[in-house]
Amino acid sequence: MIANRKDDHVRFAAEQQRRPDGHNQFDDVSFVHHALAGIDRTDVSLTTRFGGIEWPVPLYINAMTGGSAKTGLINRDLAIAAHETGVPIATGSMSAYFADDAVADTFSVMRRENPKGFIIANVNANATVDKARRAIDLLEADALQIHLNSIQETVMPEGDRAFSSWGPQIGRIVAGAGVPVIVKEVGFGLSRETLERLRELGVTVADVAGSGGTNFARIENDRRDRADYTFLNGWGQSTPACLLDAQGAGIPVLGSGGVRHPLDVVRALALGASAVGASGLFLTTVLDGGPPALIALISGWLDQLKALMTALGSRNPAELTRCDVLISDGLRDFCADRDIDIRRLATRSRSHRGGPEPIGGTR
Template sequence: MTSAQRKDDHVRLAMEQNRAHSGHNQFDEVSFVHHALAGIDRPDVALATSFGGIQWQAPLYINAMTGGSAKTGDINRDLATAAAETGVAIASGSMSAYLKDPSCADTFRVLRTYNPDGFVMANINATASVDGARRAIDLLRADALQIHINTAQETPMPEGDRSFSSWAAQIERIVAGVEVPVIVKEVGNGLSRQTVLLLRELGVRVADLAGRGGTDFARIENGRREPADYAFLHDWGQSTAACLLDARGTGLPVLASGGVRHPLDVARSLALGARAVGVSGGFLRTLMDDGLSALVTQLSTWLDQLAALQTMLGARTPTDLARCDVLIHGTLREFCADRGIDTGPLARRSGPLGPFEDVHDLHDLHDLTGSTR
């Protein structure tokens, strides 16, 4: 099977999975405490966010999806157009195909061609060379580099990697060898607290937690096997909500992606400490089912509704959502208990019931110096 065929298979299987998804995930176990007089005036609300030397117009981004075939190049063109029209950041899909076969460059380059002034992230895997990382950045004139780590996807992938011990050292070499901020992300199985702390030691600027709850790539790769004998890896890992709670106090800015279904999940993620929130499968489904115009409308609506939620909750900025009181329920609360995470202070951080919790723990404020477009 060619790389282009594999990329097209990924899109097809991801869409089948997205359409069959039940809709419930652990974001439903996070709720805001309603304070009826907390609201502010809509003109006082802003959506801009900054983290790790990066500044964005809004705390929402189109996360890594695809590229490498003619069909996926068309998808990337439309995603880039939607990003340009709404001002949200965008990440490429894995550029491994381009690094192996430069003839597919245009299927990725469209992300910059159709979004000339936007914030674009190139995406590579942890086995890429420093030279490969630079080539990916140069192709897109990328403002940041994503490195994805995905052992639970590679394991059932028929042609996947089987050697993982060198990944941390290679990430460190790439961080030292490129001139743009490096964001390390999972692909849907989550980053544990220990992993986030290690990434900080490696010099990584930002971690995208990318937890369980959205597209399940272990399930996709198992669906490509004959026989499909890795079903026991389906739903592997931690949810995005669990990862956000686990990563508190690590001193590294974190992004949230994986299982984000609507603007309330965006607000929940920001309240749990994310600096911005990414979506892949949900936006791809809108594009594939209803077209580019529908995706632009969806992105614009989400931004408007996020601003409405901030207005109701009294959060002038996305960062202020991390001062709002939230309750943790059900299996997510059990996860926190097992991991030694005290959720009580989250429910009383907004005022007289207790002191303000340090927003984003203040340990990573040193990362907010400098800026990237």
């Protein structure tokens, strides 16, 4: 049954990606153009540092799948692309492995195809410390993701219905994992209050994983005999909204959810993300064209990311937080309701002219 569910997730996620909803709140973020801000491309580095982690690029393949024969092949292809491009990669939820270790290879194939890459194992917030360690050991993982998905579980016919233990269990996993732990949502966003709670639990990195990309409420609703949770299709906060809400929460954040192209990556970095993840577009790309297509796409993104940073005058991803950005439309309304001061974002470059280079890992 778990294998069938994993295959359903991939099928419905790909269908969503091929029929996008339209407006994305990344479009509510724009840069003030300064015509003399540009620097030399040779001075630009894509290296990013956060929460004790250093990556050569601020882009990663976020959690997708695993647990069935079909999804094992997808993980193989994703890992090949990660190996060729040098981007970090996260596996999908490893709950299927805990239920049946016969599917272990659908996850461990990532390490086999990407022996020296940065690989992130993935478990749910109900996992025991022992299960978390098993997941890490299977992949020889460099970090662990704990995913939060209460809305998905609510709509999922066979989903969990008890969430009160999640916070304390996250604290136990963080203490016993032995590797950096990244707590992420699955597409409904992390609020400032949630980030502050995670910080109190000892979490050192969080992925806000907001709405705008794959919608797991819709996916689980499509799996039901009757689509009776359609009213939850618009639940959650967008990734840009979460990144703005996260400012001052005291924990480094990653940004994923609704990322469509390199400009969205730069927007997320400018709003405070230390790195940016993508799933949906990468999934359909590898399904349609295999590893060569995804390698070409990611390589192009990295090249364009460096080009945009050159034009914006940012020598590294952290310096993008010095760029002047404008917030408009629905995202502006969100900031007003959450008491987020966006006026300073439009003029922040003035306070950094001639200042010292930001130190990676401080966000």
